[in-house]
Amino acid sequence: MAEEGVFDKVYGTVIRSTGSWYFVRLPDGKIMNCRLKGKFRIKGLRATNPVAVGDHVAVMADPKEPGEGSITEIAQRQNYMIRKSINLSKESHIIASNLDQAFLIATLVQPRTSTGFIDRFLVTAEAYHIPVSIVFNKIDIYTDELQELHDALCALYRGIGYPCYEVSALTGQGVDKLIDDMKDKVTLFSGHSGVGKSALINQLQPDLALRTGIISEAHQKGKHTTTFAEMFPLTFGGYIIDTPGIKEFGLVDFEKTEVAERFPEMRELMNQCQFNNCTHSHEPRCAVIKAVNEGRISQSRYHNYISIINDDYFEETEWK
Numbered sequence: 001m002a003e004e005g006v007f008d009k010v011y012g013t014v015i016r017s018t019g020s021w022y023f024v025r026l027p028d029g030k031i032m033n034c035r036l037k038g039k040f041r042i043k044g045l046r047a048t049n050p051v052a053v054g055d056h057v058a059v060m061a062d063p064k065e066p067g068e069g070s071i072t073e074i075a076q077r078q079n080y081m082i083r084k085s086i087n088l089s090k091e092s093h094i095i096a097s098n099l100d101q102a103f104l105i106a107t108l109v110q111p112r113t114s115t116g117f118i119d120r121f122l123v124t125a126e127a128y129h130i131p132v133s134i135v136f137n138k139i140d141i142y143t144d145e146l147q148e149l150h151d152a153l154c155a156l157y158r159g160i161g162y163p164c165y166e167v168s169a170l171t172g173q174g175v176d177k178l179i180d181d182m183k184d185k186v187t188l189f190s191g192h193s194g195v196g197k198s199a200l201i202n203q204l205q206p207d208l209a210l211r212t213g214i215i216s217e218a219h220q221k222g223k224h225t226t227t228f229a230e231m232f233p234l235t236f237g238g239y240i241i242d243t244p245g246i247k248e249f250g251l252v253d254f255e256k257t258e259v260a261e262r263f264p265e266m267r268e269l270m271n272q273c274q275f276n277n278c279t280h281s282h283e284p285r286c287a288v289i290k291a292v293n294e295g296r297i298s299q300s301r302y303h304n305y306i307s308i309i310n311d312d313y314f315e316e317t318e319w320k
Contacts (some may be wrong), residue, residue, distance in 0.1 A: 009058045009059060009060045009072055009073075010026060010027065010055065010058070010059060010061075011027070011056060011058050011059070011075070012024040012025050012026040012027065012032065012047060012056070012057060012059055013025050013054065013055070013056055013057075013231070014051055014052065014053050014054065014055045014056075014057055014071075014232060015031070015053060015132070015231040015232075016228060016229070016230040017052065017053055017228055017229060018228050018232070019049070019050060019228075020035065021033055021034070021035060022034045022035070022036070022051055022057075024050065024057060024059050024069075024071070025231075027124045028058075030065060031067075032059055032061065032068065032069045033067055033068050033069075034057075034059050034068070034069045034071045035048070035068075035070055035071070036051065036070070036071050037060070037070035037071060037072050038293065039246065046112055046279070047153075048092070048093050049093060049094055050074070051071060051074060051261050052080065052094040052095070052096055052097045052098070052229070053078075053096045053229040053230065053231050053241055054096045054097040054098040054099065054186065054231060054241060055074055055075070055077065055097050055098065056074075056075040056098065057071045057072075057073060057074050057075065058071070058072050058073035058074075058075075059071055059072065059123060060072055061139055077097045077098055078097070078098045078099075079097065079098065079099055079119060079128045079130050080094050080095075080096065080097035080098070080099075080128060081094070081095040081096055081097075081099065081102060081124065081125065081128065081130060081188060081190070082094050082095065082124065082128070082250065083095065083246070086128065090221040093174070095188065095190065095229065095242045095243055096188050096229055096231075098186060099186050099187070099188050099241070100131075100185035100186045100187065100238075101130065101131045101132070101133065101181075101182075101185055101186075101187050101188070101296065102121075102130050102131070102132045102133075102149050102187070102188040102189075102190060103132075103133050103134075103135045103165075103178075103182075103187055103188065103189050103190070104118065104121050104122075104132055104134050104135065104190055104191055105135045105137055105189060105190065105191035105196060105197050105200065106118060106131070106134055106135065106136055106137070106191060106195060107136070107137050107138045107194075107195045107196065108136070108138070108142070108146050108149060108150060109138070109141065109146065110138065110194065111192055111194045112250075113192055113195065115153075115301075115304060116153045116304050116307060117192070117246075117283050118134065118157075119263075119298055119300075119301060119304040119308075120304070120308065121190065121304070122162065122262075123251065123254075123259065123262040123308065124251060124262075126261075126262040126263075126264070127254070127262055130188075132162060133162065133163040133164065133165060133181070134157055134162055134163070134164045134165070135164075135165040135167055135178070135200070136150060136153075136154070136164060136166050136167070137167050137168065137169055137196045137200060138168060138169070138170070138195075138196060139166050139167065139168050139173065139174070140170050140171050140173065150166070154166075156298055156300070156301075160265050160301075161264055163181075165177060165178060167200065169196040169199035169200040169202070169203055170199070170293060172203050175200070175203045175204060178200075178204060179236055182204070182234065182236075182240065183234075183236055183237045183238055184237040184238045185238045185239075186231075186238060186239045186240075186241070187238065187239070187241070187244050188240075188241045188243065188245060189201065189240060189241065189243060189293055190243050191245065191247025192245050192246060193244075194245065195245070195247075197242060197245070198242065199230070201240060204234065204240070205232065205234055205235065205240070205315075206281055207235075208232055221248055228244065229236075229241060229242065229243045229244065230242055237255070239266060251308060254306065254308070256279050256309045257277055257279065259305065259308050259309050260279075260280050260288065260305065262306055263301065265291075265296075265297050265301070266280065266288050266297065266305070269287040269291055270287070270288070271286050272287035273285065273286050273287045273288065274286070279309060280305070281306060281309065288302075
C-alpha cells in the first residue's frame with residue numbers, strides 16, 4: 001500500500017551524485033532526480049556521502065514534481081571503495097559501490113603516479129574484496145628510460161597478482177584489451193587528475209564525449225575535469241564509473257596488525273613470523289623482513305607498507 005501522497009516505491013541504481021541531488025536509473029531506463037528522505041548511516045560508517053554512485057536504492061516518486069522523488073532505503077552493498085575525506089579527517093568518502101572491478105589509471109609522467117599512491121589504493125581494494133588492475137596510460141610518450149621503468153613496475157605488480165595494462169588514450173593503443181575485460185562488468189576508473197581517465201573513457205565509448213583537461217606546465221599535475229562520480233552504460237555491455245581525480249589516498253579504519261594482510265606477498269608469510277602480533281617493522285625472526293632482505297618482497301612495497309602503518313601520508317619522491 002503506498003503512503004498517502006506518494007507512489008509505491010521502486011528500486012533503481014544511483015548513477016550520479018552531486019552532494020544534494022542523486023540521479024537514479026530506474027528499471028525502465030528512466031532517470032529520477034532524488035533527494036534523501038531522512039538520515040542514513042551504513043553500519044555506523046561516518047561518511048560525507050551516505051549514498052554513493054553504484055548504490056541500489058528504493059525511491060518514491062513525487063506526484064507534484066514529475067521526474068523527481070526521494071531515496072527511502074539503501075540496499076546492502078556488495079562492496080565499496082572508500083578513502084579518508086579530504087577536509088574531514090575523521091570521516092570517510094565512499095568513491096563508489098557494488099563494483100565488479102576497479103581500474104587504477106596510472107602514468108609515469110605528466111603527472112607521475114607514485115607507488116605510494118598505487119599501494120594505498122590496492123590495500124583498500126583488498127580490504128573490500130575488489131579486484132584491481134593497474135592501467136598504465138600515455139605509453140605513447142615513453143622514452144627508453146620510461147619504458148624500462150614501466151617494464152619493472154609491471155613485472156613487480158604482475159608478480160604479486162595484479163594485472164597490468166599498457167594503453168594510450170591518445171592513439172587508442174591497448175584499448176581493445178580493456179574492452180574485452182570490461183564487458184558486462186561494473187568497472188571503477190580512478191587515479192590522479194591528469195592521468196587521462198576521461199580521455200580513455202572517450203576511446204572506450206566515443207559517444208560519451210567527456211571533457212578532458214590539460215596538464216599544468218608548472219607543476220605537471222592534472223586539472224579536474226570530472227566534478228562528480230558518474231556511472232555510464234557501455235554499448236559493449238557493462239558500466240563504467242568515472243570519478244574525480246584523487247590527489248591523496250588516505251586509508252580508513254585500518255589496524256596496524258591487519259595492514260600486512262592486505263599485501264598478498266606479505267600475507268603468505270605472516271604465519272611464519274615468531275610473534276602472532278608481528279608488525280613486520282622491527283621484531284626478531286620476522287618472515288616478512290627476512291623476505292625483504294632476501295629480495296623476495298620489493299623494497300618499494302615494504303617502504304609503502306611502513307608508511308601506512310606509521311600513518312605517514314608523505315609519498316616517496318623517487319621511484320623505488
